[in-house]
Amino acid sequence: MTGRPARRPTGRPARPARGLRGRLTALTVLGLTVGLAVGGVVLLGALDHTVQRNVDDEAFRTADAVALLAAEDALPDPLPVAAGQVRVQVVDVRGRVRAASIDADRLVPMLPVDRIDHTSRQRAFVRGERLGLPGPVRVVTVPVTGSAVPLPAGSPDGPLPVDSPDGPLTVLVGKSMADVTHSVDVVRSVLLVSFPLLVALLGAVTWRVVGATLRPVEALRSGAEEITGGSGGGRLPVPGSHDEIHRLAVTLNDMLDRVEASRARQRAFLADAAHELRSPLTNMRTELEVAGRLGERTDWPAVARDLLVDTERLSRLVDDLLLLARLDEAAAGPSAAAGSAMPAGSAAPAVGSGTVGGGRLRARPTGPVELTSLVQAVAARFPTPPVRVEPAPGPTWTVGDDDQLRRVLTNLLDNAARHCRDAVVVAVTAAESDAGPSAATGEHLVTVTDDGPGIPAADRDRVFDRFTRLDDARARDAGGAGLGLAIVRELVRRHDGTVRLADADPGLRVEVRLPALTAGPDQETGAADQRVRTDPTG
Known part of the structure; x- marks a missing residue:
């Protein structure tokens, strides 16, 4: 045809x-x-x-x-x-x-x-x-x-009786x-x-x-x-009558606002991504052009080391962009649609005052994870500056994906190590409720504290946006592209947790709350083996 x-x-x-x-x-x-x-x-x-x-x-x-x-x-x-x-x-x-x-x-x-x-x-x-x-x-x-x-007079028949x-x-x-x-x-x-x-x-x-x-x-x-x-950005006329057409116009205008906001975010994301990708490519091209003009005087081992640094930076940026794209795809797919139907009376995710998370986007958590052991394994990869781990007095089990939780801790420790002055402290404890330290909320609390300059309270929500870097982190040597905390937010959200920034006096403290596993790991493992791994980031 x-x-x-x-x-x-x-x-x-x-x-x-x-x-x-x-x-x-x-x-x-x-x-x-x-x-x-x-x-x-x-x-x-x-x-x-x-x-x-x-x-x-x-x-x-x-x-x-x-x-x-x-x-x-x-x-x-x-x-x-x-x-x-x-x-x-x-x-x-x-x-x-x-x-x-x-x-x-x-x-x-x-x-x-x-x-x-x-x-x-x-x-x-x-x-x-x-x-x-x-x-x-x-x-x-x-x-x-x-x-x-x-009969009439003169009739030959004479009168007729009734019974005739x-x-x-x-x-x-x-x-x-x-x-x-x-x-x-x-x-x-x-x-x-x-x-x-x-x-x-x-x-x-x-x-x-x-x-x-x-x-x-x-x-x-x-x-x-x-x-x-x-070029977009307009609004539809809303009739004065409060009828079905009025409600349709209001709904369509709300949809146009959301589409325009999404387009603005997409344009900003593409512009930032292009800028971040162009920087290492420009550096690599410049180094190669200079090396080509110097000819035999070029220190090729030094050029190779510089190119390797730029290549690693470019690779990390591409990996982060790919991970965020997959997370966005998972959030817009059937799992998000099913998760959006939260039970009546369930707590809404805390947003504001530096707190992000809570959306029901769980698609991959497939088994028990012991947070203390995971924190110690990740901290061992950061020898300088030293990372001190304060383990919980007992086991801290949660249900999640080991690779994704490892990525959360790696990003947090990488940010803390880059901005600290002397040391970084990671603590794993039972989360405290408003009733006091002794009242457990069914969540584990992982805190990453550094003694660096911290983040102003007005910027603690903004730093979770993509490609957001404060003025003191814009130097190329800092190595960040402004995607680390955005990835942390999405991954914590997928595990039904929250992430919050707070003052450490001095420095910054990042608080990550994850649901606690009430049953033992042996009981949970049998159920976890039956679950299907559906996370597109895996």
Whole structure:
């Protein structure tokens, strides 16, 4: 497969993309159209059912009144009903009209004989032309029970008894539906005319409302485009309404602030790294150029020694940068994400007043480490000036990575040896709590004390930043690049510990607190062997 995008067929015009405003308006208008259409159909159906029921109720009341007269053999001729669009007939089982209203047909019943049920009430529609009425006609039937109505005078059949086959009578009432049909048609016409106008009006209102709602979103987009097209550092406009868009703008501005701060740190880090890397490379190039110009007068052993010093300095700097990069990668990976979910009520890392640490970044601590033995082994590597070790009265076990803890102690002792006047003291004790020296806090305390110039209290937080060196440590002979304490901070943090700078009067005291291993090393070793070493710095 190639990386080329698929081409649109040239014969088809490209359809314009619909914006969110158009889609929301179209969906709203469609929903309103469907809702109004369904509502109109339901309204017309309910209206038709209601008026037809009213017509049936009125016709049945008329039929019941006539049936009552028929049951009492008191039928007048003609039947007393209001003239107009109502017709009434009384027929027998043979279909003969025994009585009728003044406008009704006296020869032909309103319903065919075979459609008349003389035992139950009926409803039916017939054409109005059959009865001389406009529109469809609603006909209802009501049987007359217990009546014997005599035939008209001169009838050859004579009177029919109630129990004869021709005795039962049925009242037929027909009422025109023209007025009802006209009313329903008027309502239908009004709905058909007003429905499109109402949909158009609601569509226009929806378009305006959606546009006003999305206006802050467009402002956010324009602001983001300006920030993207510029050099960065801008902010998005925050709408005055305290709604979801307001909260989105505030959140995005906070994210932009964090991104800008991260970019500033990255630029400063790259600039400092380039400067620190350029210094030894420049020295090496200068020495080689001078040696080349001197020719045979060059003291090549001295040049080799100087180049070796610069090479070692460059190697340490690269190793420190690589270690910090791996620590940053580990802090931003899944282990940090999982560790950020600290249990409720757990203590937050102490920050400020020269204290750094506490973040839950443990990924590699895999076994018990005896701090006193580790301190003695590291101190033996610094013969000048002498490093005095004050061991704890008992074993001081902690859970951690031996190499990382060794790197912490090496950096601290290297800084102390570089800045001390006469001696460096390393002590391992049980940490003291605010309740007094006898109250153990479940942590071991490792202190590195020197009698040098110390660090002002205002700079004790800043020295843990990368490439931070105070004025008296900027000389090339000091050998530091300002990364030692930054590495100490990250490694101590990975072991759930804290590091703090304090006055030694005179000098500086570095306090490192690490969690104490409550169980013995034998019990802990079995569990430690089951853990997976996941530290990317290893």
